[in-house]
Amino acid sequence: MDSRVTYDALADVYDLMYPIASPDIADTVDFIAKLSPDSGRVLELGVGNGRIALPLAERGLTVHGIDGSEQMLAKLADRDADGKVVTTAGDFTAITTGETYDTVFIALNTFFAPTSADQQVECLRRMREQLAEGGRVVIEAFDPLPYHQQEGEKTSTRYLSPRSVMIDSTHVMRDRQLILVIHTVVDGGEPRPTQELIRYAWPSEIDMMARLAGLRLVDRFGGWKGEPYGPQSQRHVSVYEAAGDEAAGTDAPGGPGDRHGSV
Ligand SMILES: C[S@@+](CC[C@H](N)C(=O)[O-])C[C@H]1O[C@@H](n2cnc3c(N)ncnc32)[C@H](O)[C@@H]1O
Incomplete structure (x- = not known):
């Protein structure tokens, strides 16, 4: 990615x-x-x-x-x-x-x-x-500790504007110190997901x-x-x-x- x-x-x-x-x-x-x-x-x-x-x-x-x-x-x-x-x-x-x-x-x-x-x-x-x-x-x-200890997938919501939010789903691959985040913009139209992979x-x-x-x-x-x-x-x-x-x-x-x- x-x-x-x-x-x-x-x-x-x-x-x-x-x-x-x-x-x-x-x-x-x-x-x-x-x-x-x-x-x-x-x-x-x-x-x-x-x-x-x-x-x-x-x-x-x-x-x-x-x-x-x-x-x-x-x-x-x-x-x-x-x-x-x-x-x-x-x-x-x-x-x-x-x-x-x-x-x-x-x-x-x-x-x-x-x-x-x-x-x-x-x-x-x-x-x-x-x-x-x-x-x-x-x-x-x-x-990295809270992520390293995370079990399963976590989802949180981020305020973007009065008409839009971002849903962040976080999946941790502890063995490789990788975090996959799917940022999905929800603004009334088709939801728009974007994947981000980082290594802590x-x-x-x-x-x-x-x-x-x-x-x-x-x-x-x-x-x-x-x-x-x-x-x-x-x-x-x-x-x-x-x-x-x-x-x-x-x-x-x-x-x-x-x-x-x-x-
Ligand atoms: C989280 S944003 C931070 C932007 C800015 N420093 C700030 O604080 O708002 C990360 C930025 O790094 C860039 N980036 C990530 N990996 C990169 C790489 N290997 N080479 C060049 N740019 C990279 C992305 O395109 C993005 O613009």
């Missing part, structure tokens, strides 16, 4: 699934802006409709985004008449922009879109390759994959406000540096020798 097909199909309702103006977006933008140098260069993998990238560009950062869905990139282009965000169409596990950035990040559940561990390692390798000296990689991911990974597993890609964990938070990460955290925001940068004295954001500032 191809995430490009999934997101081409979801592009028309994506704004309703994940509203553009939300406190979480403001926190995400603050976090990335504070981590990056003033007027720094930022790359988002899975930039989508630019929900995060556009407000980041409005903060004076140079923002580049990669996405595999032409329909999602078309939504971004519609909202970005001035071309504030530079985009590249393609698979972020396989391509790079050929440039380097102070901050390379991936948000929401996008790190789980590549559906094998090998592809997720390739994603981390591309992130490392595009990292400028002293730069940071940031990954947001949800805690544990935080410690992501750290190990990051090591394989030449990255080292420097900080982990429970959210974009910089909340402490702990047993109750439903997600994590993890910050990595190039393994080897520790020799240059950049051992933690905000620590001595860190030109990014603390988060």
